[in-house]
Amino acid sequence: MIIISDEHRKDAMGCAGHPIVKTPNLDALAARGTFFGNAYTPSPMCVPTRAAIATGDYVHKTRNWDSATPYDGTPRSWMRQLRDSGIDTVSIGKLHFRSGEDDNGFSQEILPMHVVGGIGWTIGLLRENLPPYDAASELAADVGVGDSSYTDYDLDITAAAENWLANKAGSKSPWAAFVSLVSPHYPLTCPQKFYEMYDPDKVDLPVGYENRNPPEHSELKNVAEFFDYDRYFDEQKTREAKAAYYGLTSFMDNCVGRILTTLEASGQAEDTVVIYVSDHGDMMGDQGFWTKQVMYEQSAGVPMIMAGPGVPVGHRVNTATSLLDLAATAVDVIGLENDAHNRACPGVSLREIANQPDDPDRTVLSEYHDGGSTTGTFMIRWDRWKYVHYVGHDPQLFDLKEDPNELQNLATERPNHPETLAALKEGEKRLRIICDPEAVNAQCFADQKARIAELGGEEACLTGYQFNHTPTPNEQARTERDDLSEL
16 A cells, blocks of 8 residues: 655654654654655656656656646556556545546546646746746745645545545455545645644744855756745744644644554554655745755655565665655565566665665656756766756756755865766766756657647646646536536
């Protein structure tokens, strides 16, 4: 069973060493299994990542580049391989694929959230001349106490998962479940019980808050100007936002706890491999950025925990891992052979990684080709190093051992140091073994140009679907009913 949340940064858990965030259920899962400390998303954006998770392949291979090019059932998903092999394979909650009418690979989709109208967020396609993004003010405006459509949806997802698992009690047939919650994704509106767990006056301020300046990197300036969230946050609003985010994280943890309790009550816990991950993180004001889209740890890093048969107990893995490893893991746990597609993918079973010595030499790639960016961004992670390649712009290089908050870009602060030069060369070499970034960037822009034309041109993309977060299935259905009533 995979339990996936949305926008949960890797450090916001007790088991990750966070001094404030309360996640007792995730902590307990980590205690009885393995914690992966260097896990990453294939792309710090929901839709391309969800496609990469389904296929087990890189974004530049699937060509689901952005939030308006969702997964449509091809290439074949690992879920379809399981289902077609006779395994009951169910999804419960958010998928962010094109449509439930596509064959995404599940035996059943329960309460699925797909992209709006089967199209998605179209303004992100307009990357050559970045337009204004007027929805940025909503992030700060939504901060506060209360229920939201997302927390209501998570409660429905949790109840549906509990019901499905309870009905599986006593079953002798293998099954696979992909349970997908949306918290702690914004809106940063948090149920009162969980908001009150955190005093805004006592939460930690963002990394670099006291000395924050606009980003110096040319491409990061583009991202920051497009997603202009930070100008709506003074110190008090920042504190309230972090309290709400931490509260939503604890709310999500409570949902996870309910699901795991039901699994235990069904008598299947000892026989079930459970994986907890998130699709990407959230900057939460660190270095002046909010939400995701960038390659800093808080955005590109993800939490990853695994427990169950064959998984070491109380173990920590430092090998770099990726959400792309989920596909290989699912096939391994179920006991199937990799098909031709999976054999060509970069993923490795997390259970295999957990049972081997740490491998500092393993390379993980994350890439970004979506809204706010004017060029392709590629992050390479290995050993202590993070190399970020921007096509047509200067690179970044961080030594995560000496500088875990990524405040020193060695490519500019220590450009001629032998260690910097060697790491820059090695990072680019590792990237080019995986792909040609210039060719990938050109292919992406060509595909997006075709997608813009398919949707009716730039004006249609501007006026089509602009929103700060995808409406829940209930909200989408309500909108469709309203549209029909106006005909």
